[in-house]
Amino acid sequence: MSKATAQPRLEAAGLVQGVLGGERLLLARAITRVENQEADAAELLAALYPHTGKAHILGVTGAPGTGKSTMVTSLAQSYRQAGMTVGVVAIDPTSPFTGGALLGDRVRMRALAGDPGVFVRSMATRGSLGGLSKTTGDVVTVLDAAGYDRVIVETVGVGQAEVEIASTAHTTLVVEAPGLGDEVQAIKAGILEIADVLVVNKADRPGVDKTIRALEMMLEIENGGARMIRHHGQLLRVETPAAMAADWDDENRWKVIVMKTVATDGTGVFELRERIEAHRRWLQESGEMAIREQLRIANTLENIVRAELNRRILARLPEAGMHGMVEAIRARETDPYTAAGKLLAGM
Ligand SMILES: Nc1nc2c(ncn2[C@@H]2O[C@H](COP(=O)(O)OP(=O)(O)OP(=O)(O)O)[C@@H](O)[C@H]2O)c(=O)[nH]1
Numbered sequence: 001m002s003k004a005t006a007q008p009r010l011e012a013a014g015l016v017q018g019v020l021g022g023e024r025l026l027l028a029r030a031i032t033r034v035e036n037q038e039a040d041a042a043e044l045l046a047a048l049y050p051h052t053g054k055a056h057i058l059g060v061t062g063a064p065g066t067g068k069s070t071m072v073t074s075l076a077q078s079y080r081q082a083g084m085t086v087g088v089v090a091i092d093p094t095s096p097f098t099g100g101a102l103l104g105d106r107v108r109m110r111a112l113a114g115d116p117g118v119f120v121r122s123m124a125t126r127g128s129l130g131g132l133s134k135t136t137g138d139v140v141t142v143l144d145a146a147g148y149d150r151v152i153v154e155t156v157g158v159g160q161a162e163v164e165i166a167s168t169a170h171t172t173l174v175v176e177a178p179g180l181g182d183e184v185q186a187i188k189a190g191i192l193e194i195a196d197v198l199v200v201n202k203a204d205r206p207g208v209d210k211t212i213r214a215l216e217m218m219l220e221i222e223n224g225g226a227r228m229i230r231h232h233g234q235l236l237r238v239e240t241p242a243a244m245a246a247d248w249d250d251e252n253r254w255k256v257i258v259m260k261t262v263a264t265d266g267t268g269v270f271e272l273r274e275r276i277e278a279h280r281r282w283l284q285e286s287g288e289m290a291i292r293e294q295l296r297i298a299n300t301l302e303n304i305v306r307a308e309l310n311r312r313i314l315a316r317l318p319e320a321g322m323h324g325m326v327e328a329i330r331a332r333e334t335d336p337y338t339a340a341g342k343l344l345a346g347m
């Protein structure tokens with residue numbers, strides 16, 4: 001063994017003990033192993049899984065720059081004041097423009113550094129969508145097993161990603177900010193449909209009341225005319241006859257309300273935390289928690305099977321054959337469909 005490998009690779013069992021024993025360094029290493037999908041990641045996750053199911057998982061999503069990271073920081077501090085521990089997973093789309101998104105989050109969440117009751121992990125998306133939600137779920141599993149009371153996942157709401165993340169969270173916060181034209185954006189992305197709590201952040205900025213009114217109007221339409229149901233692990237929108245909508249307007253139904261915060265100075269964050277905790281209690285008392293857990297687990301299982309199938313298929317595709325096919329297709333000697341059929345038939 002060379003001098004460069006002075007630090008021996010720890011067995012998965014050693015990492016598991018470290019994670020369960022609250023050793024931050026080993027927790028960080030376990031997460032890295034899971035994030036990079038190293039060979040013993042599955043062994044690690046399998047050993048940790050029996051220790052999960054205690055954390056309440058929060059998803060925080062919204063348009064770029066609405067103040068999500070600042071709010072997560074503020075919320076984490078609020079949970080700390082209430083004596084709870086917090087794990088944070090911040091997912092940064094690797095931007096060709098900023099490039100330093102990871103650094104940005106670290107700076108923004110600096111206020112949390114040095115607190116042994118908080119663990120922050122930033123992850124770059126590197127463009128893979130399905131893979132992202134699997135890896136995120138795995139990292140959440142590790143933090144849950146490590147005993148964090150609340151695990152907060154931040155994602156930028158830019159399409160399918162936030163919907164995927166919503167189905168891995170117990171409570172989903174959608175963050176808006178005044179003056180970004182977000183009202184329109186929100187409808188487009190269907191982002192309101194996944195919100196359990198809507199937050200208008202940057203309430204110190206002009207136009208905040210206009211944004212709140214616009215969102216409240218949209219929520220009224222939402223509450224009256226349609227409802228999101230879960231079907232085979234997917235969120236579906238169903239139009240509701242007015243009569244039925246009236247039925248659902250009982251006190252057992254969760255009401256999405258618009259909250260107002262200034263994440264930079266913590267205004268409204270205590271109330272936000274209370275609302276999240278109210279949602280958690282509602283989930284438990286209404287029986288909805290069991291449904292969300294089913295959805296989460298179904299999602300996880302599907303992601304794992306899909307990733308493994310993908311890996312197996314790619315491993316068995318002959319590299320040389322692929323290249324030959326590409327050239328043949330480029331020369332229009334064959335077409336992608338016929339070529340794909342041939343490659344698969346040869347497996
Ligand atoms: N005025 C004001 N500025 C805020 C508030 N919250 C966040 N900001 C600022 O808005 C900028 C963006 O904040 P972030 O927390 O990085 O926003 P984000 O939504 O995490 O951004 P991305 O992860 O890049 O999508 C920062 O300069 C913050 O200081 C607020 O309540 N009021």
Ligand SMILES: [Mg+2]
Binds near residue numbers: 069070105
């Ligand atoms: Mg952020």
